[in-house]
Amino acid sequence: MTILSLHATNPLVDGRQSEKALLVRRGMQALLADLRHVALPEVPLSSGRRADMLSLSEKGEIWIIEIKSSVEDFRVDRKWPDYRAHCDRLFFATHPDVPADIFPEEAGLFISDGYGAHLLRDAPEHKLPPATRKALTLGVARLAAARLTHAERMLGPLPGGGPEEG
Numbered sequence: 001m002t003i004l005s006l007h008a009t010n011p012l013v014d015g016r017q018s019e020k021a022l023l024v025r026r027g028m029q030a031l032l033a034d035l036r037h038v039a040l041p042e043v044p045l046s047s048g049r050r051a052d053m054l055s056l057s058e059k060g061e062i063w064i065i066e067i068k069s070s071v072e073d074f075r076v077d078r079k080w081p082d083y084r085a086h087c088d089r090l091f092f093a094t095h096p097d098v099p100a101d102i103f104p105e106e107a108g109l110f111i112s113d114g115y116g117a118h119l120l121r122d123a124p125e126h127k128l129p130p131a132t133r134k135a136l137t138l139g140v141a142r143l144a145a146a147r148l149t150h151a152e153r154m155l156g157p158l159p160g161g162g163p164e165e166g
Contacts, residue, residue, distance in 0.1 A: 020069035020095055021052075027112030028053060028065055028093050034116075037063070040144055045086045046135070049079060054087070054140060062128065062136060065091045065110070074102055086136060089123035 025041055032039045037055040044050050053065040064087040068074040074092075083090050091108035094100075100120055103109050108123025128136070 018069045018073075020097075021067050021073075023114035024067045024069065024093050024095050024112040024117075025053060027114045027117040028067070028110060030115060031110070031112070031117035038144075039065075040140060040147075043140065043143060045083070046139075047082055047085065049082055049086075051083060051086065053093075056137065056140060060133065060137065061089070062087045062133065062140075063089045063091060063123070065093045066107075068092055068094045068098060068103075071098060071102055074098070080107070084126060085132075086128075088127055089125055091123050093117065 029039055032055045035057070037057050039053055039055040041053050042050060043054040051064045052067040055063045055065065057063070064083045066077075066080050066083065068077070074094075080090070080092075089108060091110055092103045093110040093112055094103070096111055096113065100109060100111065105121070106124065108119070109121040110117045110119055112118075
């Protein structure tokens with residue numbers, strides 16, 4: 001399922017994310033860019049799960065960031081341990097109104113205010129097997145390219161009414 005919506009003001013919002021979750025995501029995107037990571041939201045995984053955010057470092061390290069917008073959001077979602085099979089490091093990200101002590105020690109933790117984020121606790125490393133890393137990296141590249149192509153096609157015809165003449 002695509003996360004692009006042609007009719008929404010924000011094409012990366014599909015209606016499942018709360019305002020707080022989008023705020024956390026925006027702050028995480030800013031921090032990850034500063035860390036020289038590229039990040040994609042709403043990434044489907046081979047297990048059938050969907051990661052809130054997946055980032056790829058310059059060295060190829062893969063992080064999954066699970067965004068939690070409230071205590072209740074964390075308590076009802078128990079699928080997060082499954083994400084470990086798809087990343088080198090697993091993090092939670094939340095905002096300052098959610099108590100940090102509810103999040104398990106076996107995952108990293110970021111606090112985001114919408115403009116940036118701060119690492120409260122690093123995540124333990126559990127390196128992916130090479131074949132899994134390759135498949136996941138290829139899948140992320142294809143997903144990013146497909147989203148970009150879709151977004152460009154929705155912009156309409158090229159300036160001048162058609163393809164450039166050679």
